[in-house]
Amino acid sequence: MSNGMSGRPEAEETSAGPVEPRVRSISDAFDFSAFPGGRGLRLIERHARFYRRMWLVVASGAAEPLFYLLSVGVGIGGLIGTVTGPTGHPVPYREFVAPGLLAVSALNGALNDSTFNVYGRLKFEKLYDAVLATPLTAGDVALSEIGWAVLRGILYAVPFLIVMAAMGLIVSPWALLALPGAALVSFATAAAGVALTTYMKSWQDFEYVVLVSVPLFLFSGTFFPLSVYPHLIGVIVEWTPLYQGVVILRDLVLGAPTWALLWRAAYLAAVGALGLAVAGRRIARLLLV
């Protein structure tokens, strides 16, 4: 939005430019519309304001992967001992499973907001109908919904990383790159989530979200290495986005990065970019822009 009117909020209605709202917001301090997609930050700010009262509900979602880390990593880990790590050397099971659960927490954080909540805003709250009456476009809506879901994924990944560090499960400085890695997992999840949500017809269809996300969570190399599977199933699993994310985070946290991680990251980024493009187009079609 143009800042040309700032300081004169009571300008005549007849003037051609938009009237600056009186309420000061974060995005007023800086003209975000100068860079592409910047207008979408207004919608992200709306979500942040909306969730300010329900911060405990949002924050408590970070607890679930931590419970899994303690139960599976420490409890079951004691029954397993060591497994073969990315470098071929044995690593304690809890060091093996922790990066996998980090990827899951990034996925979980992004999934709820990009599916159930987007559907609610699209069909029931009619939020985007209101948004599209402003200078924001359908592409901005898609970008900012995905951006918000990524923020939530990061919100869940940060405490998880801190707990991992406190439990001594981080063994390499490469783990500094785990946070951007987790954000990439969130981006691929959120973009795919928003894109697929635009095809949902009713709440019943969200059973499919559960149907996809639970096997992804359980079978994407999170809890056990790919060598457990028969070869054919292993090949299929290798193509799931979560598996790529798990490998990226595991190799970084355990300090064995290779150039191949860039290909895996590119794959996740491509899934995200595709989802973003589809989501923007579908929202525009659904809302008859």
Add this chain to the structure above:
Amino acid sequence: MVTTARPVSPAALDRVPGTLDLSVRAFRCWLVMYRRTWRSSIWSSVFGPLFYLGAMGYGLGSLVDAHGTASLGGVPYVVFVGPAVLAVQAMNTGLSNSMFPVFGAVHWNRVYVAARASMLRPADIYRGHLLFMTMRIAMNAACFLVFLAAFGLIRSWWAVLLLPASVLLGLAFAAPVAAWAVTMETHTPMNYLIRFGSIPLMLFSGTFFPLSRLPGWLRPIAYATPLWHGVALCRSLCLGTVTAGSAAIHVGYLAALTAIGLWAGARTYRRRLYV
């Protein structure tokens, strides 16, 4: 005998139906709704537990078995985990049917409000809904038991008692939680019950690893949870290691929870549904 051709005798109209009759009427209301929406529950109730059995029992199990299973009593990990997944499923079915459906029957679709306008008393509405939850718990448990048997994970004839045991476990959660959910004004506390109740219970009640692996101060808490009693009961029935004393303690504990729920539910429903 002049007036014999009446379709309904006046005596029948005067008689108030008994408690059981009225509860069954409330139950049939839920049955009618379920016949329209059962498809969407298939995935979560049939395939969900199967995924967990596959990932935990067979996937993780291959790693556990390679390391040695002496601490599990010498059985393969999947045999150890199978009955526990049954118990977790019974708990989850009990909880998912007693939280949002009960809350929704007050606030969203208002089935309870409609039922209140009939001759059903609040306690009948409660018991009728509980009958429906019992049916759902039994259906899901029976389905998973078929899988357990097909995969050869049942080691004893005592396993015929697994169905009643898992229904009792599910009811021990459903009866008190329904009594609580009907008093709610917002649905947020129920989200906390899932995040800080059922998920930690599932992960730390001796389901996926024996309680001896927990730190000492946490063990008494785990022994006091209803899910641990359910898991221990189901596992002992499945492996044939059941003893009269321990079974009596587990069944008594779960039956007591159910009874407390029934007692409390009759009261909370009356307070909520009588104007």
